[in-house]
Amino acid sequence: MAKVLVVTSGKGGVGKTTSTAALGAALAQMGQNVVVIDFDVGLRNLDLVMGAERRVVFDLINVVQGVAKLPQALIRDKRLENLWLLPASQTRDKDALTEEGVKRVIADLKTKFDWILCDSPAGIERGATLAMRYADEAIIVTNPEVSSVRDSDRIIGMLDSKTVRAERGERVEKHLLVTRYDAGRAARGEMLSIDDILEILATPLLGIVPESQDVLRASNVGCPVTLNAASSAPARAYTDAVRRLMGEQVEMTVPVERKGLMDRLLRRRAA
Amino acid sequence: MMNVMRLFGGRAASAPVARERLQILLSHERGRNGAPDLLETLRSEILSVVSKHIDVDPDKVVVRMDRGKFVSMLEVDIEVPNGVQRSKMVAAT
Numbered sequence: 001m002a003k004v005l006v007v008t009s010g011k012g013g014v015g016k017t018t019s020t021a022a023l024g025a026a027l028a029q030m031g032q033n034v035v036v037i038d039f040d041v042g043l044r045n046l047d048l049v050m051g052a053e054r055r056v057v058f059d060l061i062n063v064v065q066g067v068a069k070l071p072q073a074l075i076r077d078k079r080l081e082n083l084w085l086l087p088a089s090q091t092r093d094k095d096a097l098t099e100e101g102v103k104r105v106i107a108d109l110k111t112k113f114d115w116i117l118c119d120s121p122a123g124i125e126r127g128a129t130l131a132m133r134y135a136d137e138a139i140i141v142t143n144p145e146v147s148s149v150r151d152s153d154r155i156i157g158m159l160d161s162k163t164v165r166a167e168r169g170e171r172v173e174k175h176l177l178v179t180r181y182d183a184g185r186a187a188r189g190e191m192l193s194i195d196d197i198l199e200i201l202a203t204p205l206l207g208i209v210p211e212s213q214d215v216l217r218a219s220n221v222g223c224p225v226t227l228n229a230a231s232s233a234p235a236r237a238y239t240d241a242v243r244r245l246m247g248e249q250v251e252m253t254v255p256v257e258r259k260g261l262m263d264r265l266l267r268r269r270a271a
Numbered sequence: 272m273m274n275v276m277r278l279f280g281g282r283a284a285s286a287p288v289a290r291e292r293l294q295i296l297l298s299h300e301r302g303r304n305g306a307p308d309l310l311e312t313l314r315s316e317i318l319s320v321v322s323k324h325i326d327v328d329p330d331k332v333v334v335r336m337d338r339g340k341f342v343s344m345l346e347v348d349i350e351v352p353n354g355v356q357r358s359k360m361v362a363a364t
Contacts, residue, residue, distance in 0.1 A: 057334050069329045091306075091307075219289075
């Protein structure tokens with residue numbers, strides 16, 4: 001049974017696209033058939049983070065409008081054969097995305113994939129509401145920072161009212177993914193702690209992704225961090241999150257960097 | 272120095288890769304103002320010429336692109352069955 005998962009946040013720049021790429025790749029690495037869809041019409045970036053930007057031919061809007069067939073628009077990942085991307089349009093205006101069209105595309109994808117990850121644009125406008133509209137589950141990406149937590153709360157409210165599931169009286173299962181977390185700063189009281197965030201948002205925790213150079217490095221080279229640096233702290237956090245999504249019991253920890261001897265001696269600067 | 276660091280487990284710097292990827296991408300996106308680029312124009316005109324002659328089954332058409340720094344690739348793969356129905360547009364002329 002295919003699951004539709006929206007990766008959302010309200011606030012921009014918290015790591016939705018990075019997380020969609022990493023979670024999608026981690027699911028595919030576990031043998032699942034995965035498609036990631038970019039809903040950010042006009043400002044697509046999931047293609048770039050996944051390293052497929054040079055190969056985009058058709059996009060979500062072409063499919064919605066019938067210009068292209070779904071298989072023509074899907075781009076297969078170069079590294080994982082069971083990971084696919086449906087890019088957003090870079091040029092058209094976001095009104096071209098219709099509720100009916102998105103419904104059709106998602107229904108079609110459900111027959112082909114185990115997981116459909118919808119990368120939501122920031123904000124609470126049409127693109128964001130359409131990305132969550134048909135979701136079975138939601139991942140709310142939050143930074144330990146006041147404006148991000150506030151916007152997450154707003155998005156949680158929308159998930160409980162504006163989705164098809166909510167309108168049917170069912171619930172969208174919600175998971176909180178805290179990204180850019182610095183355990184040291186939280187311990188010193190300089191940053192909201194996980195407990196603070198959980199208490200405020202009252203949403204189950206899916207994972208804690210530590211602040212790490214490996215995340216930037218992965219997007220620089222266009223490769224999800226779970227593939228580009230599989231043993232890095234953020235990759236392990238994303239992999240654990242995916243195992244929890246699949247129903248495994250995994251102890252909640254903040255993965256830490258494993259520093260090599262040379263790293264410690266040279267204290268390398270960010271590459 | 273970079274090479275020595277790489278030898279001792281340091282990784283190649285990723286920023287130059289990011290810079291190169293962005294330069295290629297933006298050179299294709301800039302100045303278009305939403306208009307299709309050459310590759311997109313070629314793709315749609317090739318497909319319309321082909322469909323003028325035969326009824327193309329969209330499921331039998333595979334289009335691939337690879338936008339490069341100096342050269343881009345456009346691959347249009349159309350399956351044409353033998354004895355295929357000629358398009359009515361041509362038959363009428």
